[in-house]
Amino acid sequence: MIRLSARGAHAVFEPGSGHLPELTIDGASVLWAAPWRDDPAVQSDAAIPWVDRRLGGSFVCAPFGRDDADGGPPHGLAANAPWRVTRAGPSALTARRRLSRGRVEARLALRDGHPALYQTHLLELDAPCSFAHHPVIHLSGGGRIRCSPKRAALTFDADEGAAFPRAARTEDYRFDGRDLRDYPAAPCEDFVALVEAAPGLAWTALERVAEADTILILKRAEQLPLTCLWISNGARQVAPWLGQTGILGIEDAACAGADGFAAALSGDTRLAAEGVPLVLPPGRHLIPHAILRLAGRHEITSVTPGDGVLHLATTAGAREVPFAPEHFA
Numbered sequence: 001m002i003r004l005s006a007r008g009a010h011a012v013f014e015p016g017s018g019h020l021p022e023l024t025i026d027g028a029s030v031l032w033a034a035p036w037r038d039d040p041a042v043q044s045d046a047a048i049p050w051v052d053r054r055l056g057g058s059f060v061c062a063p064f065g066r067d068d069a070d071g072g073p074p075h076g077l078a079a080n081a082p083w084r085v086t087r088a089g090p091s092a093l094t095a096r097r098r099l100s101r102g103r104v105e106a107r108l109a110l111r112d113g114h115p116a117l118y119q120t121h122l123l124e125l126d127a128p129c130s131f132a133h134h135p136v137i138h139l140s141g142g143g144r145i146r147c148s149p150k151r152a153a154l155t156f157d158a159d160e161g162a163a164f165p166r167a168a169r170t171e172d173y174r175f176d177g178r179d180l181r182d183y184p185a186a187p188c189e190d191f192v193a194l195v196e197a198a199p200g201l202a203w204t205a206l207e208r209v210a211e212a213d214t215i216l217i218l219k220r221a222e223q224l225p226l227t228c229l230w231i232s233n234g235a236r237q238v239a240p241w242l243g244q245t246g247i248l249g250i251e252d253a254a255c256a257g258a259d260g261f262a263a264a265l266s267g268d269t270r271l272a273a274e275g276v277p278l279v280l281p282p283g284r285h286l287i288p289h290a291i292l293r294l295a296g297r298h299e300i301t302s303v304t305p306g307d308g309v310l311h312l313a314t315t316a317g318a319r320e321v322p323f324a325p326e327h328f329a
Contacts, residue, residue, distance in 0.1 A: 004090070023291065030293050037055070058117075060078050064255040066261060094106065114324065117291045121287045122287075144182055145181040155191070156257055187233055189232055194228070196221035201305065213296065216292040224287070225254060231248060290323075
């Protein structure tokens with residue numbers, strides 16, 4: 001494990017999996033790590049993919065989801081194999097990993113007084129590949145999602161336990177009168193892809209009720225035009241899950257949603273009709289991403305970078321948060 005620390009923020013990177021199982025900002029935990037990471041029976045069970053055995057916090061996926069094109073592990077080697085750390089300091093590190101279709105370099109950093117984890121991933125691809133960030137957050141008492149404008153939300157064929165209708169589409173965040181932005185109270189297992197409405201800085205804000213905070217995630221919409229929500233609240237009963245509750249993945253991606261890598265490559269998926277790229281083309285891609293935590297619940301309506309800050313418009317008025325705007329320059 002490699003520990004990173006700055007004033008007000010701490011993180012842990014696991015080179016053996018590429019996962020970041022811990023992120024603490026202003027003394028509060030931001031990310032969820034699976035409790036079975038310390039269970040010897042689960043860790044020795046080769047039938048469980050490494051990504052699930054080491055499931056923790058945040059990681060990147062290349063390709064995203066089921067690899068039915070190259071036959072690799074779910075979420076690709078980036079989430080299932082060791083990374084080589086090439087530079088590590090008190091508050092930042094760089095690590096590299098070979099992929100089935102190229103290579104990726106991760107640059108992770110904390111900054112004194114900034115309530116944020118800064119991530120940049122440099123991909124050099126030999127062939128088209130889907131990609132996603134995969135932060136997993138725990139809500140012990142429910143929550144509410146707010147986000148930059150989306151033009152559609154799509155569900156997929158799912159296992160038993162889905163709260164929302166299968167293979168459906170909506171333009172107002174509602175399925176059968178239920179708003180997907182409200183974390184379901186009843187047991188469910190759902191996957192929903194939100195399609196960005198416009199390029200530029202895009203964001204998702206999660207207001208956690210019991211934790212009394214707001215988790216804010218930033219990306220470039222033109223690079224990752226989808227935000228996929230994995231909602232897992234007690235309905236997944238297979239081992240090692242056994243009914244884990246209050247889990248939410250906020251997965252910014254270029255992918256085919258839950259339809260797999262082959263569908264992303266072929267375009268044989270409903271998401272192709274939305275007119276967004278489902279894979280990154282061969283070549284070099286520099287992808288910035290950030291995860292922030294704000295004390296208190298904030299009904300955010302817009303996010304704008306400023307001089308050393310993020311300007312947040314909320315229903316209660318304007319707010320500024322220390323931030324390095326050059327991260328998305």
